Structure formats: C-alpha cells, structure tokens
Amino acid sequence: MAYTFKGYLRSDGSAGTRNNIGIISSVICSSTVTNEIANRVDDAVPIIHSNGCAQLGDDFKVTKSMLSGVAENPNFHSNLLIGLGCETNQVSGLLDAIPQTKPIEGFSIQQMAGGANTVAKGVTIAAEWSEKIAQEKREELPLSKLKVGVITVDVDERTLKAAAPVVSALISVLLKEDSTVVCSLTKSLEPCGDLLAEKTENMNAREELWELSYGLNRRRWESNEAYGFSAYSEREKKIALEESNLLGSNQLQTLLDINEKPLDKGLYLLKSSGNLVETLSNFVSAGCNVALILSKEGVLATSNVIPCISLAPQNDGQTTRDYVDFYIDHQDAMTQTKVLLEKLIQVSSGELTALEEYELGEFAIPHIGTTF
Amino acid sequence: MTKFNGYRRSDGSVGVRNHVIVINTVGELSALARKIASLVPGVIPVIHHGGVAQFPEDYVQTLRTLIGTAGHPNVSAALVLGEEDDEIAKAIAVKLKEKNKPVRTICLNNNQTIPGLLKEGKEWLENALVKSKREIRQECDITELIVGLECGGSDAWSGITANPSIGTFSDMIVKEGGTSVLAETTEAIGAEHILASNAINREVGREFLDIVRNYDYRIKQTGEDIRSANPTPGNMAGGLTTLEEKSLGCIKKGGSTPLKEVISYADRPSEKGFVFMDTPGYDVESVCGLAAGGAQVVLFSTGKGSPTGSPIVPVIKIGTNPKVYEIMSEHIDINAGKIIDQNKNITDIGTEIFDKVIDVSNGEQTAAENQLNQEFAIWRLAESI
Numbered sequence: 001m002a003y004t005f006k007g008y009l010r011s012d013g014s015a016g017t018r019n020n021i022g023i024i025s026s027v028i029c030s031s032t033v034t035n036e037i038a039n040r041v042d043d044a045v046p047i048i049h050s051n052g053c054a055q056l057g058d059d060f061k062v063t064k065s066m067l068s069g070v071a072e073n074p075n076f077h078s079n080l081l082i083g084l085g086c087e088t089n090q091v092s093g094l095l096d097a098i099p100q101t102k103p104i105e106g107f108s109i110q111q112m113a114g115g116a117n118t119v120a121k122g123v124t125i126a127a128e129w130s131e132k133i134a135q136e137k138r139e140e141l142p143l144s145k146l147k148v149g150v151i152t153v154d155v156d157e158r159t160l161k162a163a164a165p166v167v168s169a170l171i172s173v174l175l176k177e178d179s180t181v182v183c184s185l186t187k188s189l190e191p192c193g194d195l196l197a198e199k200t201e202n203m204n205a206r207e208e209l210w211e212l213s214y215g216l217n218r219r220r221w222e223s224n225e226a227y228g229f230s231a232y233s234e235r236e237k238k239i240a241l242e243e244s245n246l247l248g249s250n251q252l253q254t255l256l257d258i259n260e261k262p263l264d265k266g267l268y269l270l271k272s273s274g275n276l277v278e279t280l281s282n283f284v285s286a287g288c289n290v291a292l293i294l295s296k297e298g299v300l301a302t303s304n305v306i307p308c309i310s311l312a313p314q315n316d317g318q319t320t321r322d323y324v325d326f327y328i329d330h331q332d333a334m335t336q337t338k339v340l341l342e343k344l345i346q347v348s349s350g351e352l353t354a355l356e357e358y359e360l361g362e363f364a365i366p367h368i369g370t371t372f
Numbered sequence: 373m374t375k376f377n378g379y380r381r382s383d384g385s386v387g388v389r390n391h392v393i394v395i396n397t398v399g400e401l402s403a404l405a406r407k408i409a410s411l412v413p414g415v416i417p418v419i420h421h422g423g424v425a426q427f428p429e430d431y432v433q434t435l436r437t438l439i440g441t442a443g444h445p446n447v448s449a450a451l452v453l454g455e456e457d458d459e460i461a462k463a464i465a466v467k468l469k470e471k472n473k474p475v476r477t478i479c480l481n482n483n484q485t486i487p488g489l490l491k492e493g494k495e496w497l498e499n500a501l502v503k504s505k506r507e508i509r510q511e512c513d514i515t516e517l518i519v520g521l522e523c524g525g526s527d528a529w530s531g532i533t534a535n536p537s538i539g540t541f542s543d544m545i546v547k548e549g550g551t552s553v554l555a556e557t558t559e560a561i562g563a564e565h566i567l568a569s570n571a572i573n574r575e576v577g578r579e580f581l582d583i584v585r586n587y588d589y590r591i592k593q594t595g596e597d598i599r600s601a602n603p604t605p606g607n608m609a610g611g612l613t614t615l616e617e618k619s620l621g622c623i624k625k626g627g628s629t630p631l632k633e634v635i636s637y638a639d640r641p642s643e644k645g646f647v648f649m650d651t652p653g654y655d656v657e658s659v660c661g662l663a664a665g666g667a668q669v670v671l672f673s674t675g676k677g678s679p680t681g682s683p684i685v686p687v688i689k690i691g692t693n694p695k696v697y698e699i700m701s702e703h704i705d706i707n708a709g710k711i712i713d714q715n716k717n718i719t720d721i722g723t724e725i726f727d728k729v730i731d732v733s734n735g736e737q738t739a740a741e742n743q744l745n746q747e748f749a750i751w752r753l754a755e756s757i
Contacts, residue, residue: 028656029524029680032745050421050749054558054654056601057594086525086606086676110525110606110676113699115743187425187757220427220754273756274425277399300480301400322485358486360403364421367752369594371654372558372587372601 003177006138006349007145012101014074015145017289017307017348019136020045021129022076024067026083026091027052033115034082037122042130045304049365052089059369064089065259066365068097069285075305078103078129080122085110103129138350144178146348149283149291151184152243153276159296160242162313165333167294168248170340171267175250178265182288183247184272184279185255187216191232191240200252208255219368258366261287277301278366280308290348298324304361307353309343323354374548376733377509382472386516387445388668388733390507391416391684392500394451395442397460398423401453408493415497418683418748423460425757435460437638437750439467440664446684448507449474449500451493456480474500515549515644519729520662520670521625522555524655527610527675529692531621534673534708539627540722542646546629551644554626555662557587558602558653562616563623571631579634583650602653606676637751638664656680657751659687669729679703680747681740686732689739690725703739
C-alpha cells in the first residue's frame, strides 16, 4: 500500500512539512535585527548564527553554501536575507547563489541606514508573505516527497541494539516508498567505514569511507598541525558496528559532504559532527524536510526549520521524559515500526513534535576552520 | 585621580554593570537557556553553540571564555545550564564560588521535565534579580578599569579620526594607572614591527611578533590569501585599499604608551597598562574575548556603522566620519567625524571618549545596550569532531 502525508508542494517539485518564512542573517552582526523581524511576523523563523565574516577558504564556503541550502529547504515558503553591509558574506552573493524558485528579498542594515529602518522594511515584506501563507493548504502527497534525516547523537551500545530493528525496518519501508533517507555519519559510525564502503557502488564514496575507518581525521591548527589524526580503538569499532545495523541491509547511494544534497532517491550518509545543532542545520541545508534523532536519553534541542522526532530506548524503572516523542520498548519490531511510521506521517502532516511544542528550535553553522 | 561609581565584588574586582545572566555549557542547551532567560525580563541570555565535539584547544578556549564571562565583575549572578555530570558547569561553579559570586547550576537528570526545569530556573533568576537590585554602586578608582579597544567596519577615516582618538584615550587611562587592551591580531599584520618596537622590552616585542607570525602561518595553511577576506568588501567601499593600510590605522588605537604585555584570547591582563590580546579580527569573537578577559567597557570604532554589542559589557561606538554618525546615529555614541567638519582635533575627541567611558562606567547606557545588541561568539580554532 502506498502511504501519503499532507504537505506543501513547491514549484520545484519538493514538499514542505512546514510552511514558514526564513529570516536569514548573513553575518552575526545582523542577528539582532534579524531576530527582531522574525519576532514580529507570524510564521517567520530567525536563522541566526555566529559566522559570516573574517572567514577564509573552505570555512567561508561552508557558511555561504549552508545558508543558501537553508533558504532552499522546502519548509521555507519564502526568504528574507538580512546583512550588515560590510561583511565578507555579502547578501548580493547569497542572492546569486540561491536558486530563484520562491519569493526572496535581501538588503543590509548599512544600505537601509540603520537597524530601525531595516526592521520596518523587513516586517512589511515578511508580513505580506505571511498573509499568503495563511491562504495555503496542505495537500495529499506521496512519501516519495519526504527527505528523512536520521541522526544519531550520544548513543551507547544498549540504545543501538534496541533501536536497530525498528529504525532499519523504517528505513526499508521509506526506501520502498521511494523516499530519500539521509543518515548521519559521525565519529561513532566512522570506525566501520570499511564495511559501509561495501554497501555502495560509488567508487569515490567507497574510497572515502574506507579512509575514514582508519581513524579520526579533522582539521585543526594547534601546534602548527594542519590535521588532527588518531586511530580508532577496537571498542569504538564494536560500537560502530552496532550503529551500522541502523541502516539494515539497504544499499547506499553515496556519502555526502557538508552541505551536499542528495541528488536522487535512496539512502545516503551525510558527514556530521557530534554537535547536534550544527548537524541538524546541516540536514536542513541538505534539503531534509523531517528528521529522527536517536539518542540514549532524549535531546533538548531541535531544528527551527524541520520537525525532528526524538527517539530513545525505554529504560526500565525510569520515568518517561516529556521531550521524547517515541520510546523504543520491548514490543516486536514490526509493531513498533508501524507506529513510528504513523508518527512520522503525522508529524510530516503538521503534528508538532515535543521539542516544537516547547519552542526549542535552534540553528548553528559548523566551522571547519578558524576565523581570522 | 579620576573616580567612577561601580559595583565592588567580594573578590575585589569592580563591575560597571550588574547583570543577571543565563549561560549554557553546550550547544544543545542553547534553546533552553534562551527560553529560561525570556521568562524573567531583565535577565540576559549568553548563548553559544560550542562546548561539545571539540578538540582540546577549542574546549579549553571555550571553558576559559565561559568562566571569564560568567565570573565577570559586570555579572551579579549567573545561572549555568549543563548536561548530566557536566564538567564545564562544575568548573564554572567552582570558579564563581571562589569569587563568592551567586551561581546556580541546573544540570539535567533523569527525573526532570521541561516545565520543571523552566520553573526552577525562573524562580532562581527572579530571586537573583531582586538581590542584584539591592547592590549599590560605590566610588572606585579609574585604576580598576580595563577598557578593550576594537574596530569594525573600518573605512579610510578610521586611521585618521576615531582610532588615533582612541589612542589618546588609551594614553590617558594608562597614565592614570588604568588598563587598555588592544586586540585583533589580523589587523596588526603589516604594522606589527611598529607595535613590537614600542614594547616595554625585547621579550614582549618578540611575543607579539610570534602571535602575528603564527597567524600568518594559519592563514597560509588554508591555502588562501588573507587579503581575499580582509580588507572586507565594506572596508574597500570605505576607501581602504590594503590590509597594511587597515592595520596601520588599527594599531593607532594603542596610542603611544609602551606595550606592557601580550595575552591569550580571553585571558586576564596580569599587569595594568597597555596590553595586547591575541584575537581574530572578527568583531564579535574579539569583543567576547576582551570581555571574558575582564574588560568592563569596550571602545569600538566604526566607519561603515556596526550595531554589535556584548551581553555583559557596554560597547561604546565611535563613528569615524560625519556621514556614518548621521545615518547610523541609533548605533553610534561618539562622532569622531567632528575632526573632519567641526574643527575638533584628536585630543578633543580623545577627551570626549574618556569622559564617555566614565559616564558609561557610572551607568549611562550605550547605543548598543539601548538596541539590545547582545551578540556573543567564542573564537573557534578547529573543526567540530
């Protein structure tokens, strides 16, 4: 049977599970003004962060492409870009980088001669978009329009053992429905990169996954060392193996770099860090419209762009936490998978997650280098 | 000797503000910290996204900055939000208790609900706010003041009007026994020999040249030319043509007093006098480091007009030209452009800045404070793990 959800179909064929306006700051210097505009308009979401100036090379590219990816996310009906004026990450450059598939405008505080003028103009524009949003209705869409992020953070062996049968079965159902599924590849999963390499036909991804399994390798500058490397232990490899069971026996399309978007249907891995808010923002930029966050005890932050269902194992004798959406318990995997799929469909159709109810959405851009 | 009225803390330090803050230890608690702060009007959120998945150099820098911020003399009381068994929260609490500063850590545990956390945080903050209102300002010597020197959105006038005036101020405060801290290592590149030769001795001069050289090395590691990001597009629109030109203007903020000490990001000066702190040229991260290092007030010259402030220290904006002062008046406190069109000289503006620093230290609100500009960002060194 083909499942459906109720979403907002965009002109480029993608679908939103939410219908919001992105008020996007190009640099930290315009974040207060950006926040102020978002506070004054219904449906507006502030995209504020600490980057945007005095950045060089790849670190700057990540910031720029992440903001452009966020603007493209189907959960945004329209976008307003707010800059300071003198920053490296110019609004004009962002406007050039973002495909013009939906309403977008941008200007800077210096251009508008001050914050008050910028807020006034921004509120006028965003309020008009908000009126249009009020007229729009959700429509029945196939699950192939879902791009589901699966993020693991702060997990232990017990959590992975409990979750693997349910999460892997859910991924299989989604893939059968032609959805796109993007799983996080963090430090905890990297040690079994050599095994993951066998799941993909993509030769570059195979090579890279195989390389990653050798040890932790990230950019750092301390002691004049451009790269930091340390080999993975047997214990780390063992836990990674458990985490790889979340994917089940499904084939992988490829490995995505930060800000890279899945170009087709199917299962992908996305390079991620252990910093939850940065990683969530990375999934937003990759075009995901809904996500699952698996952790051992629940998390306290979510994305302010896409709904995230928080999954955790039920611990015996522990009171349930009001910010976990779905507890994995001892019932059989099939039954639980069905309930989880139903939850995913409901949330994608507009039901608020626990963390959305508490308004705990955040945004942050990963640094891959130092600022200057 | 010049005096001002500040808040004398039990560890002997002096604050010019009496803030009650909420600070998160790790990025995952940023939203909750923001939310708790919003429940009590007057409480200031100090929000960041680090503290997790970091290499030791970043972890140590984050910790030092958070301790310096929460333990700052401008802070009356701090609520620290941490995870279960949070090492950062524990370290902050220990340092603040040593200073006898009111601190409460809320660390998550198995039995908490979000409404419960919000209630607990709100009650403590309301109480802390009431207590802070009872604290009164007392007369203090200017020798207790540490003033950070910063520039952002520079133009060709920066090195001619505002920065030399800040230099005059710096000489004045140091002469009276106070401390001024110049920052932004990037913006010393090309002018480092001048500052180094003005150091109090050969060792300090050498240390300064070392941090500039280290910066140069890091830049080369990115495979890029720093000049592709600095001067920024806005600097160039403002008439600056090269980084060297920008640097020559930037270091004028230090005046002519010999450089006494070179300190790391977010470190406290160990001596009074003119000091240099190793920070990036990125304004918000630099101001954050200056504040965490104990500066109670920051001076910030701007040619294009920058609104940014700090959650815990008043930032005084000095416009470099009459035009920016006119069009961005809501964000600027002092018009150094009067040197261009009102027959004022550098000493006049330097004296005006000095008087303003005393007024602000006595409690006068700055433009950035009025506009609630409370940007906070910790200088990141390496990739997230």
